[in-house]
Structure formats: C-alpha cells, structure tokens
Amino acid sequence: xxxxxxxxxxxxxxxxxxxxxxxxxxxxxxxxxxxxxxxxxxxxxxxxxxxxxxxxxxxxxxxxxxxxxxxxxxxxxxxxxxxxxxxxxxxxxxxxxxxxxxxxxxxxxxxxxxxxxxxxxxxxxxxxxxxxxxxxxxxxxxxxxxxxxxxxxxxxxxxxxxxxxxxxxxxxxxxxxxxxxxxxxxxxxxxxxxxxxxxxxxxxxxxxxxxxxxxxxxxxxxxxxxxxxxxxxxxxxxxx
Ligand SMILES: Cc1cc2nc3c(=O)[nH]c(=O)nc-3n(C[C@H](O)[C@H](O)[C@H](O)COP(=O)(O)O)c2cc1C
Numbered sequence: 001x002x003x004x005x006x007x008x009x010x011x012x013x014x015x016x017x018x019x020x021x022x023x024x025x026x027x028x029x030x031x032x033x034x035x036x037x038x039x040x041x042x043x044x045x046x047x048x049x050x051x052x053x054x055x056x057x058x059x060x061x062x063x064x065x066x067x068x069x070x071x072x073x074x075x076x077x078x079x080x081x082x083x084x085x086x087x088x089x090x091x092x093x094x095x096x097x098x099x100x101x102x103x104x105x106x107x108x109x110x111x112x113x114x115x116x117x118x119x120x121x122x123x124x125x126x127x128x129x130x131x132x133x134x135x136x137x138x139x140x141x142x143x144x145x146x147x148x149x150x151x152x153x154x155x156x157x158x159x160x161x162x163x164x165x166x167x168x169x170x171x172x173x174x175x176x177x178x179x180x181x182x183x184x185x186x187x188x189x190x191x192x193x194x195x196x197x198x199x200x201x202x203x204x205x206x207x208x209x210x211x212x213x214x215x216x217x218x219x220x221x222x223x224x225x226x227x228x229x230x231x232x233x234x235x236x237x238x239x240x
Contacts, residue, residue, distance in 0.1 A: 016189040019079055021069040023122040024059035031123050032059060032087035033106040035079050037188040043217030044160040052154050055087030060156060064136040065120040069128035071186040073195030081110040119161045129166040134158040175226025
C-alpha cells in the first residue's frame with residue numbers, strides 16, 4: 001500500500017483555534033489588550049497559554065482578572081493592528097528581533113472601544129460579539145523538562161464569571177444558547193487568519209442536550225431562566 005503520510009517537525013503546532021482579545025488592567029489602572037489564540041474551554045473554565053513575560057500574564061498574575069473578548073471573522077483589521085505589539089515597556093531582545101514594539105494604549109492603536117464590565121475591572125471590547133468576564137483560579141509553568149525554557153509559557157486557568165453575547169448570535173427560543181450557524185469566530189491557523197466554513201456534517205454529539213453538561217460543570221455562574229431545567233428535573237428524579 002502506498003504510504004500517504006511522511007514525517008515532519010513543524011516549528012509551531014497552531015492547528016486552528018479562535019482568536020481571543022484578552023483585556024487586563026495595567027498597574028496604573030489603564031487597560032491592555034492582547035490577541036491570543038492558545039485558549040480552550042471546559043465547562044465554565046478556560047485555560048490560556050500565555051508567554052510569562054507578556055504584559056497580559058504580568059497583569060493577570062497581579063490582579064487575577066481579565067475579559068476574554070472573542071473576535072469574529074470580520075475583525076482581521078483590529079487583530080492586525082495589535083499584532084507585534086506589547087504593553088510591556090521592556091520589549092525582550094527576542095520580541096524586538098521579531099519586530100514587536102511597545103504600545104502603551106492599544107485601544108487608541110486599534111480603534112477598539114472600551115465598555116465597562118460588571119464584575120471585573122478590565123473593560124469589555126464593544127466590537128467583540130462575545131465578552132466573558134473572568135477570574136484567574138490557577139496557573140502552571142510549562143516545559144519543566146527543558147531547563148532553559150522552564151516557565152517561559154504559562155497555562156492559566158480562569159473561571160468565567162459572566163458571559164455577554166451580541167443578541168443576533170442567540171438561538172431563538174432559548175435563554176442560554178448560541179446559534180452556531182450565526183457564530184462566525186476568527187480562527188488562527190499557523191499564524192494565518194480564517195473564518196469557519198458552513199457546517200460540514202450533522203454532528204452525532206450535538207444530539208445531546210446542552211443543559212446536560214451543566215451539572216458536570218458545577219458552575220456558580222448564574223443561569224438565565226428560560227431553557228428547560230434539566231439539572232433540576234434530573235436531580236428531583238434522582239431523589240424521587
Ligand atoms: C492572532 C494572534 C494570536 C496570538 N496567540 C498567542 C497566544 O496564544 N499566546 C501568547 O502568549 N501570545 C500570542 N500572541 C502574541 C501576543 O499577542 C504577544 O505576545 C503580545 O506581545 C502580548 O501582548 P502583551 O505583552 O501586551 O500582553 C498572538 C498574537 C496574535 C496576533
């Protein structure tokens with residue numbers, strides 16, 4: 001049989017994840033924005049992969065608050081205006097070599113608009129269709145097996161405290177659901193920016209009612225009323 005695969009060693013493993021514009025508060029009370037895409041979600045937790053020298057990591061470790069603003073696929077000009085900038089006045093030699101420059105006011109640079117958050121100090125970004133206010137719960141240094149890279153990258157666990165979504169993304173008839181046909185995230189794949197294509201096939205997993213995941217999450221995020229309350233009905237069925 002012909003061998004259809006061959007071995008390569010990619011320098012990066014960015015197989016495609018949504019672009020998050022993360023806002024944090026600087027020491028002087030101003031707001032910073034950083035585009036990032038090493039982010040994944042489980043329940044109401046998100047794990048962020050961030051360079052430990054970034055202004056974002058410094059801010060998060062100091063005051064434990066951020067907003068995860070998700071960008072849509074029409075927001076490329078905003079993302080590009082923030083690419084290769086850092087809110088840290090100390091631009092590392094490595095970053096300098098990559099063409100990064102210090103930018104104190106990334107809202108001014110990008111033209112994005114601040115909007116006050118409800119529960120945390122960093123602002124939301126008005127132009128982002130999804131804004132998640134979050135609190136840092138934990139962090140871990142990666143690459144302990146490589147003495148010279150140990151701690152260069154952090155895995156930061158945050159808890160989502162409140163989610164704001166633009167009304168046109170909501171699934172009609174449900175208080176707590178997103179319509180995936182309407183949510184068009186910007187995806188970074190190997191540093192390039194893409195949108196999603198249309199749904200490629202019907203998903204067997206999607207036959208599971210979303211509310212069944214809520215009890216596993218044990219989230220203290222306050223649920224908006226309106227969807228069928230599976231958690232309570234299952235709990236009462238178990239006690240009956
Ligand atoms: C689309 C995009 C995705 C990025 N993803 C990440 C990421 O996942 N983690 C990371 O540490 N940096 C990522 N970066 C680079 C950061 O934006 C960069 O380190 C920036 O200087 C951080 O800003 P700050 O120092 O003001 O926090 C990404 C940049 C772009 C443009």
